[in-house]
Amino acid sequence: MDFPDMLAASIHDIKNSLSLISSNLTAMLAHPDNRFAEPQQISLIQHEVQRVNNTLIQLLNLYKLGKDALRFEILEHNVEEFFAEVVANSTPVCRALGIHLTYCCDPDLNGYFDSEMVRSILENTIGNAQRYARSQILLRADRQADYLVLYVEDDGDGFPPELLQLSQDVEGSISASRISGRTRLGLLFAQKIARLHQAGQRSGYIRLHNACTLPGGCFQLWLP
Amino acid sequence: MASNLSDKTFLVVDDFADMRSVMRSLLRSLEVTRIDLAANGNEAISRMEKKHYDVVLCDYNLGPGKDGQQVLEEARHRQLLGLDSIFIMVTAESAREMVMAAVEYTPDSYLTKPFTAELLQTRLEKLFEKKAHLTEVNRAMLAKNYSAAIDELNLLISETPKNLSELLKLKAEICITAGHYDEALAIYQKILDEREVTWARLGLGKVFFHKKQYTEAERIFRELINVDRNLLEAYDWLAKTQMALERFQEAEKTLDAAIKISPRGLKRQCALGEIALANGNTERAEVAFNKAVNLAKHSVLNHPSLMAGLAKSLTANGKHDLALEIANKIERDFPHHEQTGFYQATALAIVKNNLGDKQGAEKALKAAEQALKDAGGAVSPTMSLEMVKAYAALGDHQKATALLESAVANNHDDENFLASVKQVCQSAGFTAESEAVLKEIQQEVVRTNNKGVRLIQMGQYDAAIALLRKAAEDMPANKTINLNAAKALIMKMEQHGPTEAELQQVRVYIDRVQRAAPDDWRLAEVSASLQRLAHRI
Numbered sequence: 151m152d153f154p155d156m157l158a159a160s161i162h163d164i165k166n167s168l169s170l171i172s173s174n175l176t177a178m179l180a181h182p183d184n185r186f187a188e189p190q191q192i193s194l195i196q197h198e199v200q201r202v203n204n205t206l207i208q209l210l211n212l213y214k215l216g217k218d219a220l221r222f223e224i225l226e227h228n229v230e231e232f233f234a235e236v237v238a239n240s241t242p243v244c245r246a247l248g249i250h251l252t253y254c255c256d257p258d259l260n261g262y263f264d265s266e267m268v269r270s271i272l273e274n275t276i277g278n279a280q281r282y283a284r285s286q287i288l289l290r291a292d293r294q295a296d297y298l299v300l301y302v303e304d305d306g307d308g309f310p311p312e313l314l315q316l317s318q319d320v321e322g323s324i325s326a327s328r329i330s331g332r333t334r335l336g337l338l339f340a341q342k343i344a345r346l347h348q349a350g351q352r353s354g355y356i357r358l359h360n361a362c363t364l365p366g367g368c369f370q371l372w373l374p
Numbered sequence: 375m376a377s378n379l380s381d382k383t384f385l386v387v388d389d390f391a392d393m394r395s396v397m398r399s400l401l402r403s404l405e406v407t408r409i410d411l412a413a414n415g416n417e418a419i420s421r422m423e424k425k426h427y428d429v430v431l432c433d434y435n436l437g438p439g440k441d442g443q444q445v446l447e448e449a450r451h452r453q454l455l456g457l458d459s460i461f462i463m464v465t466a467e468s469a470r471e472m473v474m475a476a477v478e479y480t481p482d483s484y485l486t487k488p489f490t491a492e493l494l495q496t497r498l499e500k501l502f503e504k505k506a507h508l509t510e511v512n513r514a515m516l517a518k519n520y521s522a523a524i525d526e527l528n529l530l531i532s533e534t535p536k537n538l539s540e541l542l543k544l545k546a547e548i549c550i551t552a553g554h555y556d557e558a559l560a561i562y563q564k565i566l567d568e569r570e571v572t573w574a575r576l577g578l579g580k581v582f583f584h585k586k587q588y589t590e591a592e593r594i595f596r597e598l599i600n601v602d603r604n605l606l607e608a609y610d611w612l613a614k615t616q617m618a619l620e621r622f623q624e625a626e627k628t629l630d631a632a633i634k635i636s637p638r639g640l641k642r643q644c645a646l647g648e649i650a651l652a653n654g655n656t657e658r659a660e661v662a663f664n665k666a667v668n669l670a671k672h673s674v675l676n677h678p679s680l681m682a683g684l685a686k687s688l689t690a691n692g693k694h695d696l697a698l699e700i701a702n703k704i705e706r707d708f709p710h711h712e713q714t715g716f717y718q719a720t721a722l723a724i725v726k727n728n729l730g731d732k733q734g735a736e737k738a739l740k741a742a743e744q745a746l747k748d749a750g751g752a753v754s755p756t757m758s759l760e761m762v763k764a765y766a767a768l769g770d771h772q773k774a775t776a777l778l779e780s781a782v783a784n785n786h787d788d789e790n791f792l793a794s795v796k797q798v799c800q801s802a803g804f805t806a807e808s809e810a811v812l813k814e815i816q817q818e819v820v821r822t823n824n825k826g827v828r829l830i831q832m833g834q835y836d837a838a839i840a841l842l843r844k845a846a847e848d849m850p851a852n853k854t855i856n857l858n859a860a861k862a863l864i865m866k867m868e869q870h871g872p873t874e875a876e877l878q879q880v881r882v883y884i885d886r887v888q889r890a891a892p893d894d895w896r897l898a899e900v901s902a903s904l905q906r907l908a909h910r911i
Contacts, residue, residue: 162435162466166393169488173396176491180403203488210467219635221604224572226539231500238492260536262569266486349569 158210165203172199176242193246197280200243204274208339211267215342222264222346229259229291229298236269237289240276244287247280253289261291261298263347263373268300271340275302275369278336282306288364296352300371301362308360309367340371349374379498380405382428387411387418387445388464389437397431403491415440415448415672422454429498430455431485433464440672443479448674450479457512460501478641478675504537511544518898520552539565546577552895555581572598576607583615586789591615606632610642617649617793622800626650630658640669647683652763652794652801656690663687678708679760682721689725697725716745716757720764727768735768750889753851755781755791759798766802775808782812784851786819819849826858835866846883851890856883857900864903872907880904 175196178184186192214220233253244251272289279287283304290301313333340356347354352374362368384406386397394411401409410425412418415436422430430449434442442463449455463481482501485494505512507530514523527545531538542561549558559581565574579594595612598605609632616625629646637643647662663684670676681704688697701721708714719742727735746753746761758781765774778795785791799809822845829838842859849855860883863876884901887894 158467165466165487166390169396170392172488173400176403177399199488207467207486219604222602226571228536231536235493235496238496239490241492242490258536260539262571 157213161206161210164206168199168203172196175199179246189246193243196243196246197277200240200273201277204270204277205335207270208274208335211270212335212339212342222267224262224264224347226260226262227265228257229255229261229300230257232265232269233289233291236272236276240273244276244280248285249280249283249287250285251276251287251289255289255291259291259293259298261373262349263298264343267343267346268371268373271336271343271371272300272302274336274339278333279304279306279367279369282366284366286364290363294372296374297354298373300373302369303362303364304366305364306366308365309358313358314360340369344371344373347373379495380407382406383408383410383426385410385412385418385421385427385430385432387413387415387430387432387436387442389413389433389435393433400491400494404495415442415445418445419448419454422449426456426459428459430459430461431464432461432481435466444673446481447479451674457509457516458505460498460505462497462501507535515548518893518895519902520548520895521899523548524552524554539571543573543577546574550577550580550584553584555585559585572602572605576605576611579608579611583611583618586618588615588619592619604635606636606639606642610645613645613649614790617797618789620793620796622649622653622797626653626655626658633662637665638669640666640673640675643669644680644683647687648794649797651683651687651690652797654801656687660684660687660691676708678704678711678714678717679756681707682717682760685721686724689728694725694729698722698729701725712749713745713757716742716749717760719745720760723764724767739764739768739770754890755785755788759791759794762798763802766798766804771802771804774802775804775811778808778812779815780849782816783819783849786816786823786852787854792816819845819852819855823854823858826855826862830858830862830865833869835862835869838862839866843879846886850886853887853891853894853896856886857894857896859883860887860900860904864900864907867907868903872911874911877904877908877911880907 175192179186179189179192211220230253233255237251237253241251276287276289279302283306286305288301288303290303292299337356344354344356354371354373357370357372359368359370360366379401384401386394386401386409388394388397388411391413394413398409398411410421410427412421416439418430418432419440421427432442432445436442436445440448442465446461446463449461455461460483461481462483462485464485464487466487482505483497485497510526511523511530514520514526524545527541527548531541531545535541542565546558546561549555549561558577562574562578562581565571566578575594575598579591579598582588582591582594592612592615595608595615598608599612602608609628613625613628613632616622616628626646626649629642629649632642633639633646643662643666647659647666650656650662651659663680666680667684670680681700685697685701685704688694688700701718704718704721705714719738723735723738723742726732726738742761742764746757749757758777762774762777762781765771765777778799782792782795795812796809799812822841826838826842826845829835829841839859839862842855842862845855846852846859860880863880863883867873867876880900881904884897884904887897891897
């Protein structure tokens with residue numbers, strides 16, 4: 151049994167522990183008898199639990215991708231229904247952090263993608279945005295030149311210049327850049343998963359911008 | 375948190391006590407009050423036996439005993455879940471591993487831990503909405519009334535809903551089940567004209583397989599595997615196609631490759647065991663049957679044929695004593711299964727023969743013959759083949775070929791069965807002559823049936839009835855012949871009015887088909903016509 155296999159085998163236990171931590175925190179916060187001097191601390195723990203979970207999933211999927219064992223399934227999805235679930239799963243942490251998480255898209259907009267992988271990308275991006283947003287995170291989607299584009303925007307200070315320069319050769323520059331480990335892993339994962347989405351000659355990619363409709367960072371996932 | 379889930383009943387299944395209470399408090403935050411908990415698979419099943427649940431939240435990983443998939447299989451197989459019930463599989467990592475196991479039954483949805491109450495609520499509301507939307511379709515499917523299901527789907531599709539592609543996928547699948555291959559083909563082709571979609575390409579391959587265009591089917595399944603080497607369903611269909619093309623060794627290799635990717639599929643392990651054993655690759659057969667027996671231990675799909683297969687593989691590998699032990703255990707492990715006696719007897723006949731116990735082998739063979747006789751109309755083609763293999767192993771080629779001839783006559787249009795027959799003929803060393811005889815028998819039935827159908831179409835009912843009646847007497851277990859004999863009588867009565875004698879004859883034919891293949895898609899239509907005619911008397 152090599153290390154990645156051990157990691158995979160432990161996932162079940164780790165996830166159970168994370169579920170326990172997370173739901174007990176929620177229950178602690180909700181209980182009327184409890185008083186916390188710094189409720190913010192609990193929100194921060196919740197936020198970190200979710201990030202550990204996201205990182206774990208991404209690590210495991212990158213490992214499988216490397217072994218050519220990732221089961222990838224592109225199906226047609228209604229984007230609004232998909233967004234509703236992503237937002238539902240991130241709402242408690244956002245609420246605790248005082249951030250307003252919303253989505254907006256044409257209810258008839260459908261697209262082809264692997265919902266499990268794209269969900270992981272969006273949840274991770276929301277997790278990052280939670281650190282930088284002042285009060286708002288917005289999920290958006292539209293169709294641009296035969297691509298379905300999913301946006302995650304916030305009203306923070308935006309991405310630093312070294313991240314904005316990644317745009318072209320994303321994978322190479324992500325590896326070479328001096329961005330922190332977790333952000334780097336998240337971007338690498340997003341880029342690899344985006345590229346697995348193919349239709350004819352076109353394949354998916356990611357873009358980072360600032361100030362699209364909200365003043366802060368704007369992560370874009372382009373899917374053919 | 376406001377929700378409309380408060381009137382629903384929930385069953386939470388998890389082996390971990392803390393997780394059960396986490397789930398319970400999560401449900402309580404959604405104002406759910408009617409919550410039952412189960413700590414393992416058996417407890418979950420016994421709760422479902424006693425009470426109807428609107429929602430079952432079941433963890434995949436339940437420790438020793440049944441896993442979540444086996445709970446789902448048993449609940450669906452025994453119809454413990456209502457049409458409107460929702461089964462959600464809760465998984466630690468991702469749903470992918472289970473999808474890869476090529477499971478017979480799929481849950482309504484998967485949820486990956488940890489998830490929030492908000493996500494559960496959003497998901498459940500969507501699932502209830504979807505169920506309500508498909509109520510009529512599901513009701514028709516349960517009654518195996520496929521044309522009604524397709525009519526309902528057409529109605530839903532005409533409203534161009536958001537989940538249009540889901541409905542089209544469902545419709546195409548029902549079309550295949552109901553034998554409307556060209557209609558299914560048109561749906562898949564239209565989707566593929568717009569975009570490359572895996573399920574549509576796979577569906578197209580299945581249609582070609584059913585239309586016996588094996589070369590096209592093979593090309594499609596191979597291409598799919600080239601694009602995605604983890605698409606296990608394509609391996610299963612490729613193997614079926616290779617069997618139909620009589621490339622038995624290749625079919626075995628294909629299944630073996632799929633099993634290397636995911637060893638958890640029970641049905642696939644059985645198929646590999648059977649094919650490998652007939653191909654003479656007995657070591658691989660032993661491994662596959664061993665895994666199948668272990669996988670099936672807690673499964674409602676467990677069957678005496680698995681241990682029989684293991685015993686036959688063991689004895690083929692010279693491990694006669696262990697084989698004898700396994701064969702003798704079949705009765706203990708399946709005390710109530712109706713096919714226990716038959717499978718134990720065929721396995722014992724072969725094992726004892728290999729042990730040099732000719733007398734014991736003969737005795738077991740007699741017991742198998744008796745069990746086959748006792749089963750009457752419920753003899754499946756698989757059981758006939760099993761008997762043929764036992765005859766062949768004991769050197770009784772005469773009885774083997776006689777049984778094969780009647781089995782082929784009774785199942786002349788079952789392609790999977792005919793492929794296995796060819797494989798058995800080759801591995802049992804039957805002469806080319808007896809293979810030619812079988813082929814002639816099969817083609818003779820095809821000709822008779824086609825002639826009968828043509829006579830019906832031309833309105834010459836009496837001639838059709840005379841022809842098909844004789845054929846049905848010769849081949850009482852042939853579903854197609856019996857169904858067409860029933861149809862000829864029905865068509866005649868629809869034009870000239872029903873008679874009691876003819877109605878009775880139709881009942882006999884329908885009864886035979888019902889016994890041989892209760893799931894046959896053509897039954898619903900013929901039975902409905904029979905009832906309409908009976909009312910006119």
